[in-house]
Amino acid sequence: MSECITINQAQFNHDFGRITGIAATIKGNILLCDYDKKNLILVDPLGNYLKKLNVDSEPYDVAITSQNIGYITQPKSRTVLQVDPDRMVELFQSTCNDLSTTVFCVSAIPNTGRDFSDKVSCFLGVKKQGSSYAYPINHNQILTVVSQSGGRHIGPCVIKFHAVDQQSFLSCTGGQHYITYNGKYGNNKKIDTIATMDLPTDICCDDNGHIYVSGQGSNNIHRLQHFEYAYVTEQHYKVLDIPLDTQHGIKEPVALCFNKDYNCKINGLDCPTSSGYTFFADICLCYKYVGILYTNPQAKQYCANIKGYLMKIDRRLKQLEIERLLTTVPDPPQPNGDIHIQGTRVGNTSKWRFDNGQDMTYFQWNEAKAQPELRSGENVLAMQKVWGSLWHDTHDSIEAMFVCEILL
Numbered sequence: 001m002s003e004c005i006t007i008n009q010a011q012f013n014h015d016f017g018r019i020t021g022i023a024a025t026i027k028g029n030i031l032l033c034d035y036d037k038k039n040l041i042l043v044d045p046l047g048n049y050l051k052k053l054n055v056d057s058e059p060y061d062v063a064i065t066s067q068n069i070g071y072i073t074q075p076k077s078r079t080v081l082q083v084d085p086d087r088m089v090e091l092f093q094s095t096c097n098d099l100s101t102t103v104f105c106v107s108a109i110p111n112t113g114r115d116f117s118d119k120v121s122c123f124l125g126v127k128k129q130g131s132s133y134a135y136p137i138n139h140n141q142i143l144t145v146v147s148q149s150g151g152r153h154i155g156p157c158v159i160k161f162h163a164v165d166q167q168s169f170l171s172c173t174g175g176q177h178y179i180t181y182n183g184k185y186g187n188n189k190k191i192d193t194i195a196t197m198d199l200p201t202d203i204c205c206d207d208n209g210h211i212y213v214s215g216q217g218s219n220n221i222h223r224l225q226h227f228e229y230a231y232v233t234e235q236h237y238k239v240l241d242i243p244l245d246t247q248h249g250i251k252e253p254v255a256l257c258f259n260k261d262y263n264c265k266i267n268g269l270d271c272p273t274s275s276g277y278t279f280f281a282d283i284c285l286c287y288k289y290v291g292i293l294y295t296n297p298q299a300k301q302y303c304a305n306i307k308g309y310l311m312k313i314d315r316r317l318k319q320l321e322i323e324r325l326l327t328t329v330p331d332p333p334q335p336n337g338d339i340h341i342q343g344t345r346v347g348n349t350s351k352w353r354f355d356n357g358q359d360m361t362y363f364q365w366n367e368a369k370a371q372p373e374l375r376s377g378e379n380v381l382a383m384q385k386v387w388g389s390l391w392h393d394t395h396d397s398i399e400a401m402f403v404c405e406i407l408l
Contacts, residue, residue: 016041021062022202022255023070023108025085030257031070033059040072042088045259051088055081061105061160065121066112073124078102080124101128107163110205123163126151132158134169134182154182162203162211170211172200179203179213191224202255214253219243221256243316271406275306278325283317286406289329296380296396299340300355303404310342311403312354314362322403323389332401337385338394340402345379345393352381366390 017036024030025042029050032041040053040062057077064070070085080103082092096102105125112119120136127133133151154161154171161171169182170191179200181189198217205211211224220241271279271286279286294302300310313319322341331337343352343360350372352360365371366384371392378393382400 019255020060021072022257023062023064023085024257024259025064025070026068026114027086028259029086030259031062031064031085032255033062033072035060040083040088042085053083053088053090055090061125063106063108063122065108066110066114067116067121068114069121071106071108071122071124073103073106075102075104075127080106098128101126103127104132105158105160107134107161107169109163109166120166123161123169125154125158125161131156132161132171134161134163136166152182155180155188160200160202162205164205164211170203172203172213175199177215201253202257204257212256212258214256216254221253242320272307277406280321283321285318285321287311287322287325288404289325289401290404291329291401293333293399293401294340295399296340299400299402303402306404308404308406309355310340311405312342312407313364314354314360316362319362319364319389322383325403326383326385326389331385338382338398338400339385339389340400341381341383341391343381345374348374348376350374364389364391366392 016032017034019032020035021033022030028045030043030045030047032043034041035058038055038058040055040059042050042052044050055072055074057074057079059072059081060075061073062070064085068085069091070081070083072081072083073079074081078096078099078101080094081090082094083090103124103126106122107125108122109120112121118138121138123134123136125132126135128151132154134154135151152169154169155173157174158171159174161169163169167184171180171182173180177198177200178190181191183189198215200213200215202214203211213222213224215222220243222241271277273279275288277286277288288306288308290299290302292302296310303310311318311322313322322339326339332339342354344355345352352363354360364383366387369387369390369392371390372378373393375393377395380394380396381391382394382398383389383391
């Protein structure tokens, strides 16, 4: 499964100084650069502390290649570290002797193969006399290429950049609210439509070509969907703001990356799209809308008969996808447009649980309609399409349409 990992200063129970870089290892662990404390921190996918590696200068940026080799830039000392990220072992350090040149950031090229080869594995962001360049390297070369010509100019005052592929980049510019696309053949394009962000801080991408941007002054992750046309030499982007869930303690992320476990088959299943299911790879979601009026128990049984479950909405991204789905289907015949979702009230309390007994922590109550009302007998959940797909509690005898999900 490809999962977006965001970092803010209060997310993990660890004494951070200032996090400036983040990358995911092949095992799914997360490697962080703590600039102020001069160390690298390895945590597991849930944020549990694993290891720390002290370094001799301030680490600014990190990238981990498809071969699971990490590169850490240390601009103040003009050095680049090569590390084994899961073992947290330093493999090599290279220093730039030119006092007017330093390596400030690094970006791995996606999908260059697990084995070592002559392919370019990543790009180093190099500042030469104030200008920023991207230099291609492989694991046998680090700073030898920097002394040569051939770097791609990526603009002035660049603070972070991301290699989309071997010929195009996205970059964040210091003091500016936009990011820049540096395309093939030297075509540059400002992407300045991210109105909800003051200063971009980091860029990453997933396997589907979507670009994600974090920034100061924003509690969103900004997804840029790009489209290439046969006779157009620059890319055109559409921005989608993904609100972060403040109840999980995520606020104004400073860095982000995608983990490297792109396998959705957690339970050994494929999404049966030939049977009417929809597969949303971004969040590893396999679901099917059922336009039949059933009670809640009947809907659960229907889903079970097709090897699924009633939709379990446990995070914001799933809520957003089902909201999008409901805009594409006819309105349900009930006055409020109810849609059954998973969730059962615990006795007469205000607590709710999923069908597997897990306590629910994510909700999208229709607070404008005083939901949940917690009346006697209102022990299950439904979304109301006419109220923006917000939730309310209801009786399990109410007939409504529903969404089934297969847990991959």
